[in-house]
Structure formats: C-alpha cells, structure tokens
Amino acid sequence: MSKYLVNKFLFTVDRDTTLTERYREDPAGTVAWWEAEEANKILNSIDAERSTWLSFAEEERQALATHDHVALFEMGAHPFLTLTLWIAMFERDWDEPLGMQLDYAAKLAHVRQPYPDISC
C-alpha cells in the first residue's frame, strides 16, 4: 500500500490542466505513464535525484486506472484531493448544479463511520 503515492498522483494531476485532461480521457494510459515517469520524482528536484522505491499496489493502480473514487475512498486516499480532481474532470458532464458532487456522495452512501484512515 502506498497511500502517499496515490495522493501524490492526485495532487500532481489536479494542479496541471494538461494532465487533468489527459487523465480524464485516458485513465489507464495516464496512470501507467505517470507511475513509470513521474512517481519517483521528488517535487522540486532534478531527475538525477529521483527516489528509487515508489510504486503503486495493484489495487491502487486499478482504482486510479478505472476512475474508481469509491475504491480510492475505501483505501484511504485523501478525500479532498480525490474530490477536487473529480470536480475538475467530471462536473462539466452534469447539467444541474452540484449534480456531480451529489452523485459522487451517493456512490459512497454505504460508507459508515469511522471512515478509512487517511494517514499515510
């Protein structure tokens, strides 16, 4: 499990409009590219100083590659990061205000407290 790396994916994709659109259109391809090229970049450092050990667990890779926000929630991805990115990608597909957000919540209706731990 690497909740940190899942969060890093959500964080870096959300803040880059090009990446946000790429992830919307090609989730599996974007996740594969990102894990190969970006996952080990220490933000703010040069390539020679990459980390050497970060990779997704299979269920994390799968959840990201299928846009499965319910699975991401259940595995303890930071809910603010997931929500913000989902708004950026999918709010446009809904006609009514907050339609996306309410659907997002409804798909999590089965969740009971305490919610999954979001500590990394």
Added chain:
Amino acid sequence: MAKLVAILATTHHPFFYKTSQLPADEAPPFAADWVRKVEAYRETLTRAQPDVLVMVGSDHFHQLWLDNMPQFLVGKAPYYDGNWENEIREFGMPKLFFKGHEELSAYMLREGIDRGFDLAFSHELRVDHSITCPIFTVRPQNDLPIVPIYTNIFAPPLPRPERFVQLGKTIREIIDAWPSEMRVAVIGTGHLSLELGGPRQFGPHGPDPEFDAKAVEWIRDGDIDGVLSNVTLDSLHAPGNATHGFMDFMLMMGIAGYARADYADNLNLFHTMEAYFTWYPDPSLVSGPPLTSKGALLR
C-alpha cells in the same frame, strides 16, 4: 506597543466571491441574504481601522505537500501572490496580490520560537482561498499588508486542539508585545461541520447541525474550557470528515481569550453553516458609532 484593534474569526466559503458577482436575476435565492450578512460583517473590520492584517488559514494542498509538511508556518516575504489555478478553475476567483509586512513576520517568528512554537517559515508563498476568501468578504479593497500564518488541519498527524488554542494565546502575547505603533487586526478562517469527498457532502445544510449549534455558542461565548472539554482530534471526525478546520476557530478563540464576542452572526447554507465573529479587545481603540447590529447570535 502595537494595538490589537480587532479579532475576526470566520468561515471561508470559496463560492461567495462568484455568488456575490452574479446579477440578481441569475443569483441563487440565498445570495442576497448572504451578501447582506457579509457586508454587515465587513463593517466590524472597517471601523477598527487596522494598519496590518495577521491572516490565519490553512493551505489546501496547494504549496504545502506531504513530502515537506509543516504544522504551523509563518510567511515572511515582502509580497504574496494569492489563489491557485485549480481554485480559479473550481471557484471562479481572481488572482490577488498582497503586500507583506516583513517586520511583523520576523517578530512573530522570533518570538513564537522563543515562546515554545518551533514555527516553520516561507519566503515565497502563494496563499490560497483560506486567506483570500476573507479579503473578498471583509477587505475587498485589499489595501493592507499581511502576515500569513498557516496551520495544518489537513494532513495527519495534526496538532491537537489544545495546541491551536495555545498558539492563539501566544500570537496574542506576541502582538501585544510588538514594539510598534501599528494597529493590528487578526483574521482567521476555518470551518464548522464540513464533509468533503465523503457521503455527507453538499447536503441541504452542514453535515452536523447539532455540532454547528454548539460550536457557534462556544465561539460566541469565548468558552475555551467548554470547547476543549468537548472537542478532540478523534471527536472531530464525527461531524464531518473536514471538520478539523474547526481548530482554526479554536486558535482564534485563543487569541480572543475568554471573551464573549462583540459580533456574532451565522447563516445556514447548503453544504455548510457560515459564521462570522468579531472581538474588540479594547473597545476604546474603536471609534465611531456603535455597530447597528451585533449579529443574529447576539440579539
């Protein structure tokens, strides 16, 4: 010594700016009441005539990230940019530009460290909507230098509520001791019950109206003991998964001490309750006629 002329503790609602800009025929039904309450609240800062603003907020994973996460951070820069591209995208807010107040930042850091808080610092900080929202609401002319203070309410492990209150008390001591003739106001923003990215998000009101009702009473009454005996890091999960932002209100209660607020107002909106509090530590420093209203919670 510096004069602490006003303490403002408020929710920060990133949709206020956009809502307030809509023509009446396009605005949602709650917009007029919301704008009216915000304008009344703005007057509580205006009449204090501050020279500098200490702004307490919390970065929402914009500049501060999990590879390098401070618990409490003070900005020390001559200028600050404000708002991030993904906030502009989601909330429709413009970018802002602030003057900093480096002398007060330096004093806050030195004194804070010497008084028991090993504060992190930043010489280049783009502040986010936790700090820009109250500028849109209470100081839209954005004409005053700021000292931003960030708290971690977002990335566990978090400091405990007691620590937020203690930091507030320490900030108060530092401002009171600052050898300056400036008039200082402190503006801090947080949340009442709030859910983001969970099953209770974006409901017809905040996720826990019972918590919200108690919370606004604690704040209004300056009931630090009451809030500390009822709120823990664990208990804050129950009212909503983003409710740890309430600890920024607790920090502001620490600054105000055990004082009852001089202005207290709230407004139930979809998704969350808005709340607006002001304290005047020394009313003799505030000139002009008294407030026409003390807010709905003090009637």
